Amino acid sequence: MLQHFKGIHITALKTCVPSQVVSNAFFEELLSPKEIKIFEKTVGIKNRRWATDNITALDLGFEAANSLLKEHDVASSEVECLIFLSQTPDYKIPFSSNILQVKLNLPQNVLCLDINAGCAGFVQGLGTAFSIAQTIKGKVLFIVAETLSKILSHKDRGTSMLFGDGAAAMLIERSTDDVSETYFQYFSDGNNADAIMIPDGGCRNVVTSHSFEIEKDDKNNQKNRLQLAMDGARVLDFTLREVAPSILQILKQANLDKEQIGAFLLHQSNQFIIKQIAAQLGVEAQKFPINIDQFGNTSGVSIPLLIQSQAENNNELDKLILSGYGSGLNWANGIISLKQTKIYPQIEL
Amino acid sequence: MNKAEFIKGLEEELELEITLTAETDLKGLDEWDSMAAMLLIGYVSNEFGLTLTADDIKNISTVQSLIERIGVEKFN
Numbered sequence: 001m002l003q004h005f006k007g008i009h010i011t012a013l014k015t016c017v018p019s020q021v022v023s024n025a026f027f028e029e030l031l032s033p034k035e036i037k038i039f040e041k042t043v044g045i046k047n048r049r050w051a052t053d054n055i056t057a058l059d060l061g062f063e064a065a066n067s068l069l070k071e072h073d074v075a076s077s078e079v080e081c082l083i084f085l086s087q088t089p090d091y092k093i094p095f096s097s098n099i100l101q102v103k104l105n106l107p108q109n110v111l112c113l114d115i116n117a118g119c120a121g122f123v124q125g126l127g128t129a130f131s132i133a134q135t136i137k138g139k140v141l142f143i144v145a146e147t148l149s150k151i152l153s154h155k156d157r158g159t160s161m162l163f164g165d166g167a168a169a170m171l172i173e174r175s176t177d178d179v180s181e182t183y184f185q186y187f188s189d190g191n192n193a194d195a196i197m198i199p200d201g202g203c204r205n206v207v208t209s210h211s212f213e214i215e216k217d218d219k220n221n222q223k224n225r226l227q228l229a230m231d232g233a234r235v236l237d238f239t240l241r242e243v244a245p246s247i248l249q250i251l252k253q254a255n256l257d258k259e260q261i262g263a264f265l266l267h268q269s270n271q272f273i274i275k276q277i278a279a280q281l282g283v284e285a286q287k288f289p290i291n292i293d294q295f296g297n298t299s300g301v302s303i304p305l306l307i308q309s310q311a312e313n314n315n316e317l318d319k320l321i322l323s324g325y326g327s328g329l330n331w332a333n334g335i336i337s338l339k340q341t342k343i344y345p346q347i348e349l
Numbered sequence: 350m351n352k353a354e355f356i357k358g359l360e361e362e363l364e365l366e367i368t369l370t371a372e373t374d375l376k377g378l379d380e381w382d383s384m385a386a387m388l389l390i391g392y393v394s395n396e397f398g399l400t401l402t403a404d405d406i407k408n409i410s411t412v413q414s415l416i417e418r419i420g421v422e423k424f425n
Contacts, residue, residue, distance in 0.1 A: 035384070038364060042387040158383070219382070232383045237403030240390075272387045279394060 002253055005182040008130045011139075012342040013170040014068035015308045016060050017295065018051040019348040022149075027161050030154075039161065040293075044271025048164030048296030050149040055349060057088045058096050060167035061145030062103050063349045068169045069104065069141075071344050076105045079171075080138035085115040085125040085300055087327070088147045100143070118196065119267050119326025120186075121300030122168075123334050126322075127184035129172040140172040144300045151198060153223030155214075158232050162269075164296030168304030175340075183335040185250045187242065188328055195234045196327035200225035239273050239325050244280035247323055250333045258283055261335075262316035267324045268292040268302040277323075289315065300324065311343035350396060352424045356412055362392045371413040389415075397423060 024036050024046060031039060040046055051060065061084060069076070082104070084097040097112035111132070117124045122144055129142040145167035152160045200211040211225045223229060243266075251258055264287055266274050271292055278288045291309040298305060303322055310317060322334035350358075352371070360369040363385055365378065375381060375389075390401050397419055401409075409415045416424065 034364065035382075038384050038388065042384050042391070233386065233403045233406065236383070236387070240400055241402065270387075272391060276391070276394060276400065280400065 001186050002250075003127050003131070003184040005130050005134060007175055007180060008133050008182060009173065009175050009180060010126075010336075010338060010341045011171045011173055011175070012068055012072040012344065013168060013304060013307060014064045014071070014344045015166065015168045015301075015304055015346045016064035016067070016349055017166040017305070017346065018049040018055060018060065020050050020052055021047050022050045023047050024161065030157055030160065042270075042272045043162065044290065044292045045161065045296045046293045049166060051147045051165045055147070056090050057086045057145035057147045057165070057167065058084075058090045058099060060147070060165065060349055061086070061143040061169060062100060063347060064145070064167045065100070065104055065141060065143050065169035067347055068171065068344065072171065072342065074139065074171065077107055078139050079106050079110060079141045080136050081111040081113065081129075081132050081140040082106060083113045083115060083125055083129055083140065083142045085117055085121050085142070085144045086146055087116055087118055087299065088150060089114065104141075117300060118328060118330065119269060119297070119299045119302070120324035120328065120330040120332040122303045123184055123322055123324045123332035124186060124330070125300065126172070126334065127186070127332070130182060130184070133172045133174055138173070141169065142172055143167065143169045144304065146299045146301050148228070148299060151228050153227040155222035156227070157219065157221050159228050159230050162297050164298045166295060166298040166301040166305055168301055170304070180337055180340075181254070182337075183250055183254045184332065185246070185253065185334075186330070186332040187246060188330050189238070190328070192234060192238065192329040195231045195238070195329055196228070198226060198228055235326070235329070236270075236273065238329050239269070240276055240280075242331055243323060243325050244277050246331055247277075247281060247321060247333055250321075250335060254335050256319070256335065260319060261287070261321050262319045263310065264288045264321045264323065265303050265306050265310070267326065268295065268306060269297045269326065299326065307338060308343060308346050317341070350424065352416060355396070355416070355424060358396070359389070359392060359412070362388050369412060371411065371416070373412050374410055375412060375415065376410060393419060
């Protein structure tokens with residue numbers, strides 16, 4: 001599916017990350033010093049932020065959104081829709097946006113919507129926010145927040161070092177500037193739904209005592225059925241096969257050449273993958289900013305954290321490619337300008 | 350790049366403590382894991398502009414089988 005918008009903007013953005021920094025030294029029981037060195041060379045992660053026990057994705061999202069509304073001087077009545085996108089919500093029932101509605105003092109006549117989406121989620125959620133913003137006078141408040149650290153086994157080399165926590169909040173609205181154009185395009189491959197999954201805990205496989213039993217693989221990785229399982233080889237193969245051609249496709253749809261793109265903001269899952277995609281596209285690696293060394297893979301939050309880093313470094317924010325890819329398996333791309341977006345300083349919780 | 354240079358380069362890229370030969374079974378190496386696979390894919394991509402897939406990685410056994418996958422004619 002392809003979407004095309006004119007005159008809809010992200011007017012303001014704020015990010016919030018946990019204050020707790022977890023370096024690769026934390027994993028020295030899992031990996032030898034040499035393995036950690038190779039991990040840093042390939043995957044590129046040196047540090048990640050992990051929320052402490054009493055902080056959830058909803059808390060991080062609330063801090064980002066609450067600060068955004070205050071700093072951007074937005075009256076609560078201006079927000080007509082609240083979207084919360086996460087795979088790590090507080091509860092199964094109720095959904096989180098309803099809880100945030102009252103915490104953020106938003107009026108009752110607001111559409112509260114939760115989206116369960118993964119690493120492509122930022123683009124999926126943004127497309128949803130743009131679609132709604134096009135039909136209303138007020139603002140859409142879009143929050144993406146994750147605490148993946150809470151669903152990992154610290155004895156699984158395939159997942160535990162990869163993920164980090166964080167949140168971003170942004171305001172999306174119509175403006176009188178009708179010139180700016182935005183494109184989103186989405187893809188799904190449900191055949192690989194089991195490549196990234198938590199097997200138990202939903203209604204298909206309800207929680208039983210068996211769910212807590214530790215399962216070991218041939219490399220002695222250990223996890224239970226309520227923790228994240230990822231088939232890394234299959235996911236790596238998928239990203240190297242699908243992402244670059246899909247970026248060329250959206251460029252063609254928007255009638256743009258890759259040379260006209262200011263920067264390619266790719267989901268920060270793995271530095272190696274980003275460099276491979278840059279090479280596949282034949283675009284210089286400098287146009288693919290990377291901050292995975294600081295935050296790890298924060299799922300749908302990674303692109304907003306990258307936007308934040310770009311703004312802090314006074315880097316390009318015009319004609320950006322956004323590209324998310326991950327659980328589902330799903331991938332989604334966007335072409336957007338954030339020249340007019342007010343990006344506020346990052347906060348910590 | 351000739352075969353010997355390729356094998357030497359791969360040995361350095363994978364940071365191996367043993368000497369790699371055409372007959373070495375890559376999957377049998379102590380160092381073989383998903384990160385080694387990434388290093389291998391990156392090395393082949395940089396040197397030959399060829400992106401190996403997960404199926405390629407699955408089918409490769411010895412260094413010689415990797416060379417055959419890349420194409421023997423590409424080594425001078």
